[in-house]
Amino acid sequence: MVDPENVQGTSHLLAAIFCPNCQVTFVPPVQVKACPQCGQPLPETDASTATRRDDAAMRASQAKEVDELIGRTLGIYRLEALLGAGAMGRVYLARHLDLGRSCALKILPPRLVEADPGFICRFLEEGRAAAALVHPNIITVHAIGMEQGYHYLEMEFVAGQSLQQLVREEGPxxxxxxxxxxxxxAEGLAEAHRHHILHRDLKPENVLLTHTGIPKIADFGLARTVAKETEGGTGRELAGTPPFMAPELFQGGPASPASDVYALGVTYYVLLTGQYPFKSPNLNELIRQVTLEPIPDPRRWCPKLPLEMAECLHSLLAKAPANRPPDAAAAAQLLQAVLGQAEDLEVLLQQAFRAQSGVTWMREGERFLLSLRFANGRRQQVILEPSEHAAAERLLIIQSICAKAEPAYYESALRLNSEMLHGALALREIDGETVFVMVDSYPRATVDAEEIRRSVLEVAHHADAVERLLSNRDRH
Known part of the structure; x- marks a missing residue:
């Protein structure tokens, strides 16, 4: 979901261009021949990729209906903006008038309900089940109901972006x-599996990020259906988004925790590479790839992927469900094992400097460049980056350049180093130049936000003091 302050011209978000590969409805700024989300060609109507989006369902996504709803009051909700739209409905930013808070309201188009009367029963069942899930990595469902002929689901509002948008904007x-x-x-999905609830349509588009970088799963159980053409020319319905569906689903098997784990694996692959492991504009060709072809090597797009992470990815994407982690709890344990219990570094930085003025940072590949502004007007840059050890032994290196390593500085540098209680003064080659740096390190797997905050501030202040003593400059 996007920040409502950035929503402009909402009515144009809905147009009847539909990608059968990733099952997303979108409006291109100009005429296009490929889906802007998955990059696949947009074919002419093809029986093998036909979906259950008949004329009634398509009419339900027209902008006129959207304009009629925005600004209207449905019971205790006032609809303020369109946040997103897809084949199964639209999500609005709404104001809960009784509680005076923002929420997200997912509304099913009445014409879609008319086209598939059984869908509303599934919607109600899954909505009630999802409302029982309370977990920091799951979008909370607050209420389900109907008002003025519209069936709705009231959900927690997340003023952030989806993982799909993150990858589109930042890349792998x-x-x-x-x-x-x-x-x-996986931890959020595990909570659902403990309650015997399957997601059935897990993908980056259905995972939203909070402003602190916490992922939250949305849309439990609201899988779309697509039609696969069989050899006899008849169609068979499949539930889900094809690039994220496990091989056994294409072979007629039921959805299971293991098929959710496969979708988690595809999501992991997309995060690492920016690519789907398998893609084709033709559904039958996609099914052939998913069921028969080996997983394309993720190191083609992510050459620095550690071996243990690559092995974990292949385990999640195993062709046979028996070869995958049996459920999301087991998948979470596997992922945490290869991660070494390390929290995401950007989340740690946000926690460390949330209340700290004068500290900014930017990501540069795998490292972060922090800029600190001191009260006396001086500035200092600090570099945070992981070491090149295996995951279990990896360190977080925190360093800041003091001065160029000129021989005239050696004696003073040695004396200063002996007097320091935290961190150390060392020689490093950075960007082709030998320099004195203040350096500190922590085990990457266990470092916490407070350790990062304290170390960054101390390293920066020491480096600035050393630079002032050695060169009387403020270059770094």
């Missing part, structure tokens, strides 16, 4: 960050 995530996301998603 670092192995550590992607694994941290996957582990947290």
């Amino acid at each position: 995530q670092s192995p550590e960050r992607a694994t941290a996301f996957a582990a947290r998603i």
